[in-house]
Amino acid sequence: MNKYYVTTTLPYVNSEPHIGFALEIVRADALARLASLRGEEVIFNTGTDEHGLKIHRKALEQGISTQEYVDGYAKKFKDLKELLNLSFTNFIRTTDEHHKKAAQEFWKRCDANGDIYKKTYKVKYCVGCELEKTDSELVDDKCPIHPTYEIELIDEENYFFKFSAYQEKLLKLYEQKDFVIPEHRQNEIKAFVERGLQDFSISRLKEKMPWGVEVPGDETQVMYVWFDALVNYISTLGWPEDKKNFNDFWPGVQLAGKDNLRQQSAMWQAMLMSANLPNSKQVFIGGHIMSEGQKMSKSIGNVIAPFEVVEKYGVDAVRYFLLGGLSAYGDGDWSEERFENFYTAHLVNGIGNLTSRILTMIEKYQENKVPAVAVDIFETEKFWLDYESAFAKFDFEEVVKNINSLVSKIDLKISEEKPWEKVKTGEDISVLLYQLVEGLRHLALSLVPIIPGTAEKILSQLNLEVSDNFAEEKKWGLLQEGKEIKKADILFVRLEK
Numbered sequence: 191m192n193k194y195y196v197t198t199t200l201p202y203v204n205s206e207p208h209i210g211f212a213l214e215i216v217r218a219d220a221l222a223r224l225a226s227l228r229g230e231e232v233i234f235n236t237g238t239d240e241h242g243l244k245i246h247r248k249a250l251e252q253g254i255s256t257q258e259y260v261d262g263y264a265k266k267f268k269d270l271k272e273l274l275n276l277s278f279t280n281f282i283r284t285t286d287e288h289h290k291k292a293a294q295e296f297w298k299r300c301d302a303n304g305d306i307y308k309k310t311y312k313v314k315y316c317v318g319c320e321l322e323k324t325d326s327e328l329v330d331d332k333c334p335i336h337p338t339y340e341i342e343l344i345d346e347e348n349y350f351f352k353f354s355a356y357q358e359k360l361l362k363l364y365e366q367k368d369f370v371i372p373e374h375r376q377n378e379i380k381a382f383v384e385r386g387l388q389d390f391s392i393s394r395l396k397e398k399m400p401w402g403v404e405v406p407g408d409e410t411q412v413m414y415v416w417f418d419a420l421v422n423y424i425s426t427l428g429w430p431e432d433k434k435n436f437n438d439f440w441p442g443v444q445l446a447g448k449d450n451l452r453q454q455s456a457m458w459q460a461m462l463m464s465a466n467l468p469n470s471k472q473v474f475i476g477g478h479i480m481s482e483g484q485k486m487s488k489s490i491g492n493v494i495a496p497f498e499v500v501e502k503y504g505v506d507a508v509r510y511f512l513l514g515g516l517s518a519y520g521d522g523d524w525s526e527e528r529f530e531n532f533y534t535a536h537l538v539n540g541i542g543n544l545t546s547r548i549l550t551m552i553e554k555y556q557e558n559k560v561p562a563v564a565v566d567i568f569e570t571e572k573f574w575l576d577y578e579s580a581f582a583k584f585d586f587e588e589v590v591k592n593i594n595s596l597v598s599k600i601d602l603k604i605s606e607e608k609p610w611e612k613v614k615t616g617e618d619i620s621v622l623l624y625q626l627v628e629g630l631r632h633l634a635l636s637l638v639p640i641i642p643g644t645a646e647k648i649l650s651q652l653n654l655e656v657s658d659n660f661a662e663e664k665k666w667g668l669l670q671e672g673k674e675i676k677k678a679d680i681l682f683v684r685l686e687k
Contacts, residue, residue, distance in 0.1 A: 194225035195442030195471075197235035197423055199450055200284065202320075203263035204244050207270055208486065209494035209524060210447065210479045213512045217476065217586055218445050219276045220513060223639035224581055226277070227660040233439050235426045237282035238264045242415035243394070244317050246401040256401045260285060273497060275505050275643055282426040284403075284419050292425035293418045294406045297392075299465040301406075305352040311391065312345045319449075320415050322390065335449065349393040349411060356460035357387050363459060363469055370455045371584050372519040375448070375475040379455045390457070392417040420458045424467070441471040451475050474584040477521035494524055506641035507533050507682070513640055514590025530685055536590075540597045541633070542682035545648055547604060548626045549678035555613060560627060560673040561620035566666040568599055568629045574664045577636055593636050600629045627652070628669050635663055644681055651676045 198218050201211050215236055222234035240260040249259035264283055271278060282289060300306050313322045318336025322344075327333070331341060360383045363369060370376035393411040394402065402412030423444065429436045446454045455473045462469050478485070481492040500508050507529075515532040516522025552558060573596055580588035604626065609619040631652055637645035638656055649656060653674050657663050 192228070192230040193233075193438045194222070194230040195233045195235070195427070195439040196221050196225075197426070197442060197444055199444075199446045199454070200237045200239035200282070200419055200422055201267060202239045202242070202244070203260050203267065204248050206263075207267055207496060209496055209499070209512075210486065211267075212270065212274060212496040212508070213479060213516065213522075214445050214447060214476060215270060215276060215278075216274055216509050216512045217474075217584075219274070219278070220586060220589075220639040221443065221445075221581070221584075222277050223642060227635075227638055227656075227658065227663075229658040229660065232277075233280060233427065233442075234276075234278040235280040235282060235423070235442075236267075236276075236278050237280070237422060237426070238267050238284070239415070239419045239422075240264065240283055240285045241402045241413075241418055242320050243399050243401075244320060246399060247317070249401075257285070270496065273500055273505065274509065280426045282422050284422060286425075289422060289425045290403045290418075292429055293403050293413060293421045295430050296421045296424075296461070296465055297413065297417070298406050300351065300461065303464050303466070305355065305464040306349055306392070307352070308347060308349050310345075310347040311350075312343065313391070315342045315344045317342060344391075346395050346398070348391045348395070348414075349405065349408075350389045351392045351417070351461070351464070353389050353457065353460055354387045356463055357383055359463055360387075360456055360459060368472065368583075370451075370473045370475060372475070374519075375451055375455075379451055382452065383456055387456075387460075390414075416453055416457065417461070420453065420461060423458075423470075441468045444470050444473045446473065446475055448475050448477055477517060477519065479516065480521055480523045482525045483523060499529075503529070503533065504682075506644045507537060509641050510537060510590065513586045514594070516587065518585045518587040533682070534685060536594050536597075537682040538684055540594060540601075541637070541644065542680065544597055544601055544633075545630060545651070545681055546678045548600075548623075548630050549651055549675060551609060551623060552627055552675045553677055555609070555619060556623055556675075558675045558677070560669045560671055560675060561624040562671045563667045563669075564621040564624040564628075566628075567603070567625050568596065568632070570629070570632045570664070570666050573632065573636075581639075590640065593633070593640065596629070596633055596636070600626060600633070624669070627675070628666065631669055632664075632666075635660075647679065647681060651678055 196218050198215050218234060222232050225232045245260060246256050249256040268281055270276060316323050316333040316336055316339055318333060318339040323333060333339060364376060364380045370379055392414045393405050394414060396410055396412050399412060403418045405411040405413060424440055427436045427439050444454055459469050481494060484492060486493045511529050511532050576592050577589060580592060607622055609622055612619050634645050634648035653676060
C-alpha cells in the first residue's frame with residue numbers, strides 16, 4: 191500500500207481559530223481524502239504550536255498558568271475536526287513530552303554537525319511574529335503585520351543556527367521543479383536565498399522566557415519557538431524512535447500560508463539538511479483571506495470565525511466556498527454576499543437541483559431502477575484527467591471549477607433533451623436516463639474529497655458506498671441495470687431573502 195503524508199502548519203494558540211486556518215486545514219483534508227480514495231495509507235497531521243513569549247505573556251495577562259492557557263486553546267483547534275468534517279489522523283501539541291524530546295534530539299544532531307554556536311547579539315524583535323526584524327521590514331518602526339505590538343530590542347547571549355552555510359544547498363533544492371507551489375512562491379524564496387542568508391537565533395534566556403523546550407546541555411536557555419515547532423512534522427511520525435514509520439511516510443507534503451514561506455521552504459529545509467534528514471516532498475503556499483477587501487483584524491472587528499459560519503450555513507457550504515470560491519494561489523476575499531451567491535449558484539441551483547432532477551426522473555419513469563447501460567456522453571475520462579491534474583498542482587479552485595462544469599454539462603443535456611416531453615410522445619428515454627444517473631455517480635465520487643457529507647448522501651441515494659478503488663470507480667458504466675435507487679432528499683436549502 192502506498193503511503194501519503196500531508197501536514198498543515200501548527201497554528202499559534204494565542205487566539206481563536208479563524209477562517210484563514212480553516213482554509214488551510216480543509217485544503218489538507220481534501221488532499222488526504224483523495225489519497226484515501228486511491229487506496230493509499232494516509233497520515234494527515236495538524237495540531238497546535240504552544241511555546242513562545244507571546245503565549246506566555248497572554249497567560250500572565252489572564253492570571254492563569256501557561257499550561258492551562260494552551261490547554262484551552264488546543265481543545266478549540268481540535269474541535270475543528272467535527273466542525274469542518276476533517277479526517278486528520280494526528281493532532282500534535284508542541285507541549286507533548288515526546289515532541290519536546292524529539293526537538294532536543296534534533297538540536298543535538300544539528301549541533302553535532304557543527305551548525306549551532308553561541309554569541310551575544312542585539313536585534314529588533316516582533317513578539318507578534320516571533321521573528322527578528324530588520325529596519326527595512328518595519329514601517330514607522332512597527333511591524334506591518336502586527337502594528338499593535340511594540341518592536342522590542344533583544345540584547346543577550348543566545349545560540350544561533352548556521353543558516354548561512356546552506357545557501358548553495360537550498361538553491362540546489364529549488365532546482366527541483368514544483369518543490370514550492372505555486373511557481374511565483376518558489377521564485378520568491380529562491381530570490382530571498384540568493385540575496386544571502388543570515389544565521390538566526392534559536393534560543394532565548396530562560397529567565398526572560400521560561401515557557402519553552404530546554405536546550406540540551408544548557409538549562410539557562412530554551413529553544414526559540416520556530417526551531418522547536420518545525421520539528422513537529424517529523425516528531426508526529428514517531429521520529430526518532432519509530433524509524434519504520436518515519437521512513438514509510440517522510441518526506442511529506444506541507445501546506446502553509448504566505449507568511450510562512452521563509453520558515454517552511456528555507457529555514458526548515460536547512461535544518462533538515464543539518465540533521466542529515468530528507469527534505470520535504472513539496473511545500474504549498476496559499477494566500478490570505480481578506481474580509482470585504484480588508485485584511486482581517488481583531489481591532490477592525492472583521493475576523494471570520496469558522497464556528498459561526500458553519501452554524502449558519504452548514505459545513506459543506508463552507509468547505510465548498512473555501513475550496514472553490516477563493517483563489518488557490520493568491521489572496522481571496524470573504525464577504526457574506528460572495529459566499530451566499532456562490533452557495534446559491536453552485537450548491538442550491540447546481541449540485542442540489544441536478545441531483546433532485548435526475549433522481550426524480552428515475553423514480554417517475556424507471557420505478558427507481560437503473561436503466562440499461564449506455565455510452566458515456568459527458569467525457570468523464572477527460573473530466574478525471576483534469577480533476578487529478580488540478581489536484582496535483584494544488585489548484586483547489588480549478589478542481590471545483592471542473593466539478594461545476596460537469597454539473598453544467600449534465601444540466602444542459604437535460605434542458606436540451608427535455609425527457610418529460612419525449613415521454614409524452616412515447617419515446618424511449620432509458621438511454622438518456624442511464625447517462626444522467628451514471629453522470630451523477632461520477633459527480634458524487636468527485637465530491638468525496640471536497641464536500642464528503644454531500645457526496646455520501648448522493649452515493650447513498652444511488653445505493654452505493656465510498657470505495658477505496660478509485661481507479662475502478664472512475665470508469666464509466668459501473669451502475670448496474672436494475673439497481674434500486676432511493677428517493678432524493680433536499681441537499682441544500684435556499685437562503686431566505
